[in-house]
C-alpha cells in the first residue's frame with residue numbers, strides 16, 4: 001500500500017500512479033514534445049517589461065474572465081484558423097490540461113462517461129478519473145487511424161457525455177480528417193472535444209476543426225501555448241467553442257484561476273506570434289528528416305502531423321528506450337508494444353538521436369529487415 005492509500009483516498013484513485021514523464025538530467029530530452037528553440041530575444045525583453053508592469057498590481061486579484069487575453073487569443077485564431085472567432089467563444093486556463101478538466105467538471109462528472117480513441121493523450125482518462133467521470137476506450141485500427149464508421153457506431157452505442165478526438169493525435173502523430181470529426185459530432189449528443197495541441201505542426205492541407213464550429217454548439221477545440229509556441233513553462237491553454245460552452249466552464253472554474261502574471265505574459269507573447277512560430281517550419285523539417293532516416297535503420301514510423309514521431313518496431317521497446325538513454329538520448333516509452341516516441345527539435349538533437357538510434361537499432365529492431 002502506498003502512503004496515499006493508507007489515507008481515506010477515493011476508491012477509484014487507489015492503485016493509480018501519478019502522470020509522470022521522467023524529468024531526467026539527460027543531454028537530449030526528447031520525451032515531452034517541447035519546442036527546444038529559445039524564445040526570440042525581443043520577446044524576452046518585452047516579457048520582462050510586461051511582467052514588471054503586472055507586478056505593480058499584484059495586490060489586486062486578476063481579471064477573473066481574462067477579457068483582454070481572450071480577445072488576443074480570438075485574434076490569433078481568426079488570423080490563422082481560417083474562420084472568425086469572437087472573444088466570447090474563447091476561454092483560457094493554466095494549460096490545456098486545466099481547460100480539459102474544466103470541461104469534464106462541467107459536462108462529465110459522477111454518473112457520466114467520456115470516450116476517447118486510445119492510444120491517445122494519457123491525460124484524458126486521468127482527468128476523467130479526477131473528475132469522477134467514467135471512461136471508455138474508443139477503437140482504432142491496427143495502423144492507429146480511426147475507422148469513422150466503427151467510431152460512429154461505438155459512440156452511438158456508448159452514448160458518452162464527452163468525446164475526445166486528439167488531432168494530430170498524441171502519441172501516434174496523425175491528424176484526424178474533418179469528415180470524421182463531423183461524423184462523430186453528428187453521432188453524439190454529448191460534447192465533442194477536439195484536442196489540437198499540435199495543430200501548428202500539421203502538414204499542409206490539414207484544416208483545423210475551428211472551421212467546423214459554426215452551427216455546432218457542442219463542439220470544442222482546445223489549444224495550447226505549450227508546444228508550437230515554445231512556452232510550456234507559461235501554462236496557458238485555451239479553447240474555442242460556442243459562447244454557451246464558455247459560460248458552462250465559468251460555472252466550475254476557480255475564481256481568479258489565471259494569475260495576472262500569466263495573463264500579462266501570454267498577452268506579450270501573442271503580440272509576437274510570427275517570431276514565436278518562426279521555428280515551427282524548422283521543427284517540421286527535423287520531423288521529416290527523422291521519418292526519412294528510419295527505413296535505412298530497418299525501422300518505420302507512423303505518419304506525423306506533429307512535432308514528434310512514433311517509431312519502431314522494436315522487439316522490446318523498453319530495452320531500446322534504455323539503450324538510447326545510455327547514449328544520453330531520452331525518448332518516450334508510451335506503453336505501445338514495439339514503439340517509442342521521439343520529439344523533433346533542433347538539428348543537433350536530430351543528429352544525436354539518429355546517431356544513437358543507428359547504434360541501437362541493429363540489436364533491438366523487430367525481426368529481420370532486408371533493404
Ligand SMILES: *Cc1c(COP(=O)(O)O)cnc(C)c1O
Nearest residue numbers: 095096097121170197224226237
Ligand atoms: C502536450 C499536450 C497538451 C498540452 O497540455 P498543456 O496543459 O497545455 O501543457 C494537451 N493535449 C495534448 C494531446 C498534448 O499532447
